[in-house]
Amino acid sequence: MLIDKDEWTFSSNLLESLMDCDRFKARIVLDEAAKSLGTEKVFSDVIPRALNSLGERWAKGEAALTQIYAASRIIEEAMDRLSPNLQTTSQLKCKVVIGALDYHGLGKNIITKFLRASGVEVIDLGTSISPERLAEAAIRNKADAILVSALMLHACLRTERIKRILDSQGLKIPIMVGGAPFNFDSTLWRKVGADAKGRNACETFKELTELLKK
């Protein structure tokens, strides 16, 4: 696919401002891109391309949490400012329930912002959510997937209880997990009965897309 030169330049400049955690520069880039390409193009092409590159850098250890966090704040602000009523061209039409099994909500909040920016309907239950409440909310809301976040190992292990509840009711709602312990133990996500794990927002989006194809 040929990429419009301006579009590429805007994405590249946006990425640079996200890496610098520079929200003023990002605002200028996004405003210029919206004027030049239109708001819809900004959200369907410019932002996703910059976020994708940022995610790739994170996966290679070339980006830090501060940069990912700054990006999530900048994009959230841009959505509120530029497109409060814009229906994003959804790359993935689905509904997910997300919650943190302990009191650490940063990862969950970043994922929520990124998924919403990609057009996914996210029901965010918050932090310190019991496995039972996550399962119940997913069933009641007819969610396509359950996203589980946890920073503490003992909390990660509670994911199994979600799986057990779903199995007991014969339901096949996919479970995705994320959080530091899953990165330290590459097999932990399988041990707790999850169907996939996401190490960052972009990987979560990609894995979720793959999961929902199955």
Added chain:
Amino acid sequence: MNSYDRVMTALSHKEPDRVPVFLFLTLHGAKEQGLTLKEYFSKAENVAEGQLKLLDKYDHDCLYSFFYASKEVEAFGGTTIFYEDGPPNAGSPLIQKLEDIDRLTCPDPQESEALKEPLKTIKLLAKAKKGEVPIVSAMISPFSLPSMLMGLEQWLDLLLFGDRIVRDKLLDVMQSFCVSWANAQFEAGVDAIGFFDPLATSEVMTREQFLSFDFNVAANTIKKIKGPIVYAGAGGRFEHIIDLIPKTGAIGVVVSSNDNLKKIKQLVGDEINLLGNLNNIEMASWTATKTEAEVRRCIEQGANGGGFILADQHGELPFCVGDGILHKIVETAWKVGNYGRKD
């Protein structure tokens, strides 16, 4: 050679009789006494007895007086949430809005109700084993402590986008507290303190951000602490700033299992002591063979010439890591950690 001499020899970059082993067991002492974690941490006597029992049981080389990170939040007036099966966490953020920073005062560790029991634990351990087994503790760095007092998102907001004057005021209070808390622990009898700065790891900050925000805060704090400090990232990586850590004044650094121990030894092994880098998360499901292989790897990569203590990468072994694995770690270190001597 007793544990204290073994560790001191290693820390002076010489080879002791065998590689020292630190099992950072904060929670297992409760299990030894049949107590819940909340009961266990309610009294200094419980923690001291737990540490002494664990020392007897595993025959490793330290006593760990650390309770849990949220103790420091309690000292500022915050709350702690206890779990049955994992480390306690800080409750709702104490600093809800930026104006709360103006009202924040630095608690005096000697007067603090929350820190009374940890200090008493150190004194009990010192009375029992000072000079025989090193007593080590831990504290949260002044740069990372705000994430527990106000929540990580709010701290990152203030750091990246907020008012510099407010940020500096908060860090001033954090520094004052960390210095007095560390010195109170040294006065009570600890031999070294782990300086937990997970925000400095490459997962969280770039090298440029560390230099811009954190380095001077850490160095100025460590300079005022009257005892040895070991830099720790709670499992996060330090390779991006490994050359800067000795310049903070720390005498040691805990190496992540995701970092390359061999490379770090080559880079800074002469300047700073290394601890690590067993994977404390994966460890819960290790077999005996895997445990032995991991201990061998660490010793092969880090122990040569001294300046190395075998430990986990975090500074806390999960509650679910069983006896068999812990015994195997120490047993293997004894077996293969004699620095190639034939005796």
